[in-house]
Amino acid sequence: MAAAQPGRLFLVPAPLDFGCAEVVPLDQLMPAGTIAIAAGLTHWICENAKSARSYLKRIAELQPLALPLREQTIVELPRHVHKKGDHAGEFDARHLLAPALQGHDVGLVSEAGMPAIADPGSSVVRAAHELGVPVVPLVGPASLLLTLAASGLNGQNFAFVGYLPQEPAQRTQRIRELESRARERGQTQQVIENPNPNPGQWVAQV
């Protein structure tokens, strides 16, 4: 049965040091408000349950969790959503928000950075809007914006276009297409690359 008042969907950013040897203390990179809200949640939708648990362990070092980790409800987005993405609207995530309809606040978290930006999660946000569940994005690291600001390239007009194709001819063609957009519009074109196990990215503008 639905609660009189649904819970909220919090978009909880995660640190960017996933898989890195050097780890900065969490409270140096995340606002206290974000950490306090995350510590108070007991229901999670995540990209990967193992890394969500490991993130919650780091939060617990700073602030007691509302429930012990083993008692938290943590559900993963289905594997095919990771692979194909959920931005095109094919995946209906409404069933994942059942706890919110029962009145629980729910956290959405991805492997690193802001959920639903260059990461899965937008299907859950759309489902929340459809179900009347309020969506609250929390402040935290977002690699795309940090990189763009530090690049010195045009931050008044920019596009993030995801990954480049791996196949060499397609890759060259894609880079030329992005170069031509950058030239015609003065629009910074930002892509994401994964040259090694740690995510990295670069920004291109002609």
Add this chain to the structure above:
Amino acid sequence: MAAAQPGRLFLVPAPLDFGCAEVVPLDQLMPAGTIAIAAGLTHWICENAKSARSYLKRIAELQPLALPLREQTIVELPRHVHKKGDHAGEFDARHLLAPALQGHDVGLVSEAGMPAIADPGSSVVRAAHELGVPVVPLVGPASLLLTLAASGLNGQNFAFVGYLPQEPAQRTQRIRELESRARERGQTQQVIENPNPNPGQWVAQV
């Protein structure tokens, strides 16, 4: 004379409540690391000295400043840079980084949010790269990304294109152009609007 080792240019995000009646405590929205670095700086480049000082006063309530406010060096970007923007590369900001060449760390701050993103500042970042001054972006609020994540629209492929024209015919034409890009590419088109004295924005995708 240039120091053996230049200072760094820190991109210091500012809270998004500029001009709002309701103000959230700064440490709820900004990571302790960002606040500590900002409190330690004594040289600033800003969009508006008055609001930079008012931000520093809020920081000082949480952490003692390295120098009293009246002894800090705070320089504004020239007025024509605010109006026309500095993203097109016409403004040479190298002279503003003289303190960095003398070995001082320098903070770049705008009125709200991340400097150089939908705000002036990219000329200073480019000048830093030209002069060999390391650029360090700090984590904090960025309205574009928070809005995009909370919209549920495609966050794997999106463009931020700044303000819409004010003139009605041009405005309609621009919206049609953005609609057509969104449709052809499945690319979220994000614009910024200023319907009242407080900045607001919306996100559009067909």
